[in-house]
Amino acid sequence: MKKLKTRAKDYNDVLNYIRKREVQGKMLVIRPPYPLEIGTMEKDPQELRRVYQIGVKEARKNLQAIKTYLSE
Structure with a gap:
């Protein structure tokens, strides 16, 4: 408690x-550029896929920054 x-x-x-x-x-x-508006207990595969794709897109946009950060 x-x-x-x-x-x-x-x-x-x-x-x-x-x-x-x-x-x-x-x-x-690396964070989404806007609120994802999805519940913490979401089970709908389409919604989960939607937010997953947002994450993939952000990772791709930041790929060079990720590589630089990891090489330091």
């Missing part, structure tokens, strides 16, 4: 950590 009480703070702390590391150039973050 204790974790449930701090869940929102913990989540926000992680987001802040990620943003900080990204700005410092210590973490490469």
